[in-house]
Amino acid sequence: xxxxxxxxxxxxxxxxxxxxxxxxxxxxxxxxxxxxxxxxxxxxxxxxxxxxxxxxxxxxxxxxxxxxxxxxxxxxxxxxxxxxxxxxxxxxxxxxxxxxxxxxxxxxxxxxxxxxxxxxxxxxxxxxxxxxxxxxxxxxxxxxxxxxxxxxxxxxxxxxxxxxxxxxxxxxxxxxxxxxxxxxxxxxxxxxxxxxxxxx
Numbered sequence: 001x002x003x004x005x006x007x008x009x010x011x012x013x014x015x016x017x018x019x020x021x022x023x024x025x026x027x028x029x030x031x032x033x034x035x036x037x038x039x040x041x042x043x044x045x046x047x048x049x050x051x052x053x054x055x056x057x058x059x060x061x062x063x064x065x066x067x068x069x070x071x072x073x074x075x076x077x078x079x080x081x082x083x084x085x086x087x088x089x090x091x092x093x094x095x096x097x098x099x100x101x102x103x104x105x106x107x108x109x110x111x112x113x114x115x116x117x118x119x120x121x122x123x124x125x126x127x128x129x130x131x132x133x134x135x136x137x138x139x140x141x142x143x144x145x146x147x148x149x150x151x152x153x154x155x156x157x158x159x160x161x162x163x164x165x166x167x168x169x170x171x172x173x174x175x176x177x178x179x180x181x182x183x184x185x186x187x188x189x190x191x192x193x194x195x196x197x198x199x200x
Contacts, residue, residue: 021087022080024109133196140197164188 019026047054112120143149168187175182 019080019084022084025080027113137196161190164190
């Protein structure tokens with residue numbers, strides 16, 4: 001029975017340590033630091049003849065920075081906790097619709113954390129693509145009613161179509177050659193655009 005109050009105290013302390021509102025800042029910072037560490041490690045491995053110099057500089061920096069880090073490494077965490085508490089205090093003055101948006105943002109962050117950015121982006125794209133298409137077509141029709149716009153559009157569209165086709169060709173050929181960057185470059189869906197705007 002004496003263990004139950006101790007477990008409850010441990011749970012309360014753990015709850016105090018967790019961030020309620022600014023957890024995404026901590027998550028984003030950790031992700032950025034991990035990626036920087038990977039990038040630094042990659043660059044250090046490929047330093048070639050400069051590697052002994054890099055090691056020497058790294059040791060010198062560690063010697064100078066280590067005491068400062070040991071003394072101040074908890075300061076950013078404490079500042080973040082302080083800011084999180086202040087956000088909590090402001091929370092009671094915030095209108096309910098803003099709280100709703102905030103909770104939606106938190107759910108988005110947790111979904112991205114759970115499924116990954118690419119899965120989340122695909123979900124959002126598939127969910128909002130039809131609405132975006134309708135808005136784009138509606139805006140295009142409104143613009144086409146303006147004076148001189150049809151002449152400008154007729155002059156610009158063939159060049160834009162040519163440029164997008166060249167862009168798509170470059171992305172496809174670079175993917176075939178094995179360039180990793182091409183995997184992150186989207187193709188412009190020229191046929192789909194032509195189909196959506198074909199009625200104009």
